[in-house]
Amino acid sequence: MSRRVVMTGIGVRTSGGCGTAPFWELLTSGRTATRRISFFDPSPYRSQVAAEADFDAAAEGLTPAETERMDRASQFAVVCAREAVAHSGLDFAALDPTRTGVSLGSAVAAATSLEQQYLAVSGAGRDWLVDHTRMSPHMADYLVPSVMPAEVAWTVAAQGPVALVSNGCTSGLDSVGHACRLIREGSVDVMLAGAADTPITPIVVACFDAIKATSPRNDDPEHASRPFDKTRNGFVLAEGAAMFVLEEYGHARHRGAHIYAEISGFANRCNAYHMTGLKSDGREMAEAIRVALAEARVNPSDVDYINAHGSGTKQNDRHETAAYKRSLGEHAYRTPVSSIKSMVGHSLGAIGSIEIAACALAIENGVVPPTANLHTPDPECDLDYVPRTARECRVDTVLTVGSGFGGFQSAMVLRRPEGARA
Structure with a gap:
């Protein structure tokens, strides 16, 4: 084991x-x-x-x-x-x-x-x-x-x-x-x-x-x-x-350490398609999400918050929205999604770790960060993107994803440690 x-x-x-x-x-x-x-x-x-x-x-x-x-x-x-x-x-x-x-x-x-x-x-x-x-x-x-x-x-x-x-x-x-x-x-x-x-x-x-x-x-x-x-x-x-x-x-x-979160699942995939382009169906990201959830032994309906890649490019935002729907089904419409890149920008290779920190702190504090500057929703991006204002809610299971040039798609699941209280 x-x-x-x-x-x-x-x-x-x-x-x-x-x-x-x-x-x-x-x-x-x-x-x-x-x-x-x-x-x-x-x-x-x-x-x-x-x-x-x-x-x-x-x-x-x-x-x-x-x-x-x-x-x-x-x-x-x-x-x-x-x-x-x-x-x-x-x-x-x-x-x-x-x-x-x-x-x-x-x-x-x-x-x-x-x-x-x-x-x-x-x-x-x-x-x-x-x-x-x-x-x-x-x-x-x-x-x-x-x-x-x-x-x-x-x-x-x-x-x-x-x-x-x-x-x-x-x-x-x-x-x-x-x-x-x-x-x-x-x-x-x-x-x-x-x-x-x-x-x-x-x-x-x-x-x-x-x-x-x-x-x-x-x-x-x-x-x-x-x-x-x-x-x-x-x-x-x-x-x-x-x-x-x-x-x-x-x-x-x-040693009695304080535990912020357990990292219970991870997967990465490549679309083998285009150096910078993404397919609109989000299939490869959805597959990474599916494998990460399976490794974590959680159901799609267990996800309380999605920390999105959310770069602010049209093809990415639509691609990952499709990936959430494909991997989480109807639960995607009930799950808060937000992008912290709206506040701290996109630091290329570093941002995935910065977003992991945000996920652990969301679990720790029971707060979902917002997507700043979201005033006019894209009709093709029709999920709950937590516009402009942080939201207090119990967060036990978080999905965070990344998408990169070369067709890389990664997903990670973080969970509240056993016995911890919100």
Whole structure:
């Protein structure tokens, strides 16, 4: 019989609030944290809005050496890991380090530092022949994505399995799913799992501009992200990270740990169809949902809340609405669905983990976050998307999903731990 996996620590850094408590306060208030890009001059670009995090490395406890060595995404991951460890109350020094691991997700890894280094060696893009003498001594770290989970592993001296999962926008779900499987199979007892991405750079903005995936609503940044709304016109790029302490259930209970949620089911699928396109019937996402529910041993009617991918693109919103109807049947019409991307934007590979944090906190607090900026519902998206205002209700079972370029579709089920009260 496979072992059970529970979450005992959470660390979050997003736009609008650095820390788990400010993150949850932002979501439940229905406030948005999207604004005009300030990291560089966005005026040449079609989409000039993003969800930037007011992240101060020194204030977060990182040393000057750590800040110089680590890319911004790695800094986010390490700080979130430290917060998750502190919340868990787990003494990592007392653990068997060979039975402790790290699973980190990221879509674009060290994009921030790589672009900075290119500008440095090319005279801000002027020179075809680059000057390698202007290169940072840490350039090799920026080119090797596996350095990111290694940095997290060093913070807790984890010597077990350490890996980077890069499946585009489902990376943050898939990295946690990978960690759960390692615990279930008995390879480890404790995992630090989550994801980090800091993609607000000119090259990333330009790439999404080229395919018109991001919103050009530059005159109204706070209301640019509008999942499931008839007037939506693309997602809003963001940065952020979330990390979790995951433990085998008996391990957590033995030490009397506070358990936020049990991760009871996970599945991922690929549509093998198109790099960016989605079929309208939602079949592959529905299949991932079906398998995740089966692994969790829950019925579709047991789902109390769906944390949607809800990117704010027409093809995605309609695709996943169809997937919910296909997998949950009539119960889909009775289930609250919301997208926190309406408030914290889309941080690519990190957002899946950030949404897992929102799910665990929804179970913990009995509150469903809203879909901000939803004023004019799309007739083709006809479910209960919890418009604009958070909703208090008992939440025992949550379904969270992700959809990514390449055709990736992932689903995860989180449940209230046994004996916990709403």
